[in-house]
Amino acid sequence: MTTPPDTGRAHSAPGRGVEERVPLYTAEFAAHPHRAYRRMRERYGALVPVELAPGVPATLVIGYRSALRILNDPERFPADPRSWEKTVAEDCPVLPVLQWRPNAPRSTGTAHTRYRRAATAALDGVDLHTARRTVEQFAVPLINTFCSVGSADLVREYAFPLTFEVINAMLGCPPEISERAAAATAAIFDGVDADAGNRMFGEAVTDLVEFKRSTPGDDITTRLLNDPARFDEEEMVHQVLALYGVGMGPMQSLVINALSLMLTDDRFADVMLGGAVSTRDALDEVLFDDPPLPNASVTYPRQPVLVGSAWLPAHQPVVISLAGCNNDPEIRAGNHTGNRAHLAWGAGPHTCPAQHTAYVVAQEAIDQLLDALPELELAIAAGELTWRPGPLHRTLAALPVIFPSSPPLHIP
Numbered sequence: 001m002t003t004p005p006d007t008g009r010a011h012s013a014p015g016r017g018v019e020e021r022v023p024l025y026t027a028e029f030a031a032h033p034h035r036a037y038r039r040m041r042e043r044y045g046a047l048v049p050v051e052l053a054p055g056v057p058a059t060l061v062i063g064y065r066s067a068l069r070i071l072n073d074p075e076r077f078p079a080d081p082r083s084w085e086k087t088v089a090e091d092c093p094v095l096p097v098l099q100w101r102p103n104a105p106r107s108t109g110t111a112h113t114r115y116r117r118a119a120t121a122a123l124d125g126v127d128l129h130t131a132r133r134t135v136e137q138f139a140v141p142l143i144n145t146f147c148s149v150g151s152a153d154l155v156r157e158y159a160f161p162l163t164f165e166v167i168n169a170m171l172g173c174p175p176e177i178s179e180r181a182a183a184a185t186a187a188i189f190d191g192v193d194a195d196a197g198n199r200m201f202g203e204a205v206t207d208l209v210e211f212k213r214s215t216p217g218d219d220i221t222t223r224l225l226n227d228p229a230r231f232d233e234e235e236m237v238h239q240v241l242a243l244y245g246v247g248m249g250p251m252q253s254l255v256i257n258a259l260s261l262m263l264t265d266d267r268f269a270d271v272m273l274g275g276a277v278s279t280r281d282a283l284d285e286v287l288f289d290d291p292p293l294p295n296a297s298v299t300y301p302r303q304p305v306l307v308g309s310a311w312l313p314a315h316q317p318v319v320i321s322l323a324g325c326n327n328d329p330e331i332r333a334g335n336h337t338g339n340r341a342h343l344a345w346g347a348g349p350h351t352c353p354a355q356h357t358a359y360v361v362a363q364e365a366i367d368q369l370l371d372a373l374p375e376l377e378l379a380i381a382a383g384e385l386t387w388r389p390g391p392l393h394r395t396l397a398a399l400p401v402i403f404p405s406s407p408p409l410h411i412p
Contacts, residue, residue, distance in 0.1 A: 021051045024060070024295060024391035025093075031387055033294065033394070037062055037324040046328075047310045050319070052094045052391045058317035060295065062324030064331045064343070066307055070299060071320060071348040077299035078108035079350060083315040084300050096198035097392055098298055098317070102235045103242040105350065112349065114229055119239060120353040122223040126170055131357060132364045138165040139368035140409050147372060150405040151379060153398050154369075159255040162365055167247040170357075171240065172219030173208050180204040181244060205240045209233075246293075246354065253292035253395035254362045258282045259369070260399055261290075264382040279366050283359065287326075287344035294323035296392040297346055322346075323394065373403045 022040060023029065029036050040048040046063025061067045070077045082100045089095075100106050104115035139162055146152040160182075168178040184201035212221040224231065224239050231239060262268040262282050297320040305312045312318055322343045326332070345352040352358075370376065378385075379400035386397045 021049045021057060022060070023051045023054075025051070025053055025389065027389045029391075030389040030394075033323060034289070034327065037321070037327060040324070041329075046308060047312070050391075052098075052317065052319070053092055056088060056092060056094060058298075058319050059312055060319050060321050060324065062321045062328065063308075064325040064328040067320045067325040067343060068347055070307070070318060071297070071343075071346065071350065074108055074112075074299075074349050075302075076305055077301055077318060079106055079112070079299055080108045081106060081298070081300050081317070084317060087315070091195055094391065096195060096201075097245075097296065101238040101241065103238040105242055105246075115235075115239065116349070116353065118224060118227040118229045118231070119243065121227060122220045122239075123243075123354050123357060125218075125223050126220065126357050128357065128360045131166075131170070131360050134166055134169050135162070135361055135364040136368055138162055138169075139365060140372075140411050143369060143372045144408040144411070147406050147408060151400070151402045153400050154259060155252070155256055155396060155398050158369060159252045159259075159365070159399075163248060163251040163255065163361070166361055166365075167244065167251065170219060170247070171208065171221050171244060172212055172215075172217045173221070174211065177204050177208050177211065181208075182248065201241065201245070202237065205237050205244060209236050209240060243354070246352075249393060249395070250292035251358060251361060253393060254283065254286065254358065255365045256396050256399055257286045257290045257292065257394065258362065258366055260385065260396060261286055262366075262370075263376060263378050263399075263401070279363050279370075280359070282366075283362055284342070288342045289323065289327065290394050291322050291326075291342070291344035292394060293392060294394045295319050295321050297322060297343075297350070320346075372409055373406065376401050376403045378402075 022036065040060070041062055046061060046066045048060040048062060050058050050060040052058050061070060080100060081098055085095070085099055098106075102111070102115070104112055104119055107115055139158075142158055142162055146157055152158065164178065164182050167173075168175075173181070180200060181204040184197045184204060208221060209225070212219070212225055216222040216225070220243060221240055224236065229235075258279070262279075265285075268282050299318045299320070300316065301312050301314050301318060303314045320343070326342045326344070345355045379402045385399070388395050388397045
C-alpha cells in the first residue's frame, strides 16, 4: 500500500535503523499523552517508532488518514499476531493483551468473519431497555453506600463495581466466578503480574462457560454456546474472554473519564441542571480525547509495506493511536461537541460491535449518579488526578469527589 506522505519530509522507517524510541509505558506518558503526541508529530510525522514495553518495538500511527487506510486494509495489515509472538518473551507485559486468541479481535479472513458474526449476534440480543434497568438496579445500592458520607472515590466505589456487576449480568456470570475475573482483568491491563492474571482470567471464563452449559439463560454466554458456529471448547472460552475483557476495564474507564471531564470542564457545568450540553456529548468528547483503549488497535503487516515516506517492517506491531489520530490537526478543527466522527470504536472490519450497548450503559451510569448527587465536586485539584500507567489503556487511578450528604435513595 503506497500513500502520499503525511508530512513534507521523509524519515527512516520506524523499527529499522531507529535508535531512539518513544516509550509508551512510562508514568510521564500516562500523565501527558497529548503532549507526547504533539512532540511525536513534530519529530516523526504520522508514523512514530515506539516501545510498548522495554525491548518491545512497534510503530505508532498518529495520522488520521494513514490510520483509516491501514484499518480498512486487513489483507496487508491483518490483526493476527502469531508471527510477532515468536519474537517476544513469555513474560512480556503486553503479551496477555496482544497475544493471538481464536476470537474476532485477534483473527483475520474467514476466521475473523466467523467469530465476529457470532459476537455481533450475541451482543445484538442485549435489550437496551433491560440494560438501562440493569444499570439502575446496581447503581442505586452503590450510591446508597456513600451518599450519606459526603465523599467517595468514584473509581473504587462506583464505576468499577457498577461495570463489574452490569457486565456479569449480561454474561450470566455468578459472583464466585466474576470476582476472579475482575482481579485478573486488573492485573492484565495494569501489566502487573500480567501472565498470572492471564491464566486466572482464562480459568474463570472456562468455569463460566461450563456453568452456562448446565444453567443456560437469556445472556451473551448462552447465545454464544447456541450459535450456529458451534465453537469448540477453546474457541468458546476465547469468545467470552474478548467480550469480558473489553467490557470490564474499558467500560469503567469510559464512565470515569467522562465524569472527570464533566467535573473539570466548565462547558459541562450545566449538565446536571439540564443544560444544552448532554452526558452523551461528554462521552463523545472523551471518546475523541481520552478513549479507554487509545492504543490497543494493533495490526501486523504480512510483509514490508510503504506508508507515506516510511516502510513498515513485516510482523512488527503497527498500533493505531485512536487518541493521537482523533487529534490530528489535519482533520480536527475547533469545538467538536456532538461530533462522533472519532476512531474510538475503531474502523473497518474490526469496528467495535458493542458500541451501542456501551453508550447506553455508560450514559445511564453517569445519569444515575448525577441525578442522585447533582452537586458533585472534585475533592482535589484537577492537576492532582493521577492516570494509571500503561501503553494500551487510559484511565484514572482514582476520582475523589465531595458533595452534600443526602439520605439513601429508594430502591425500586
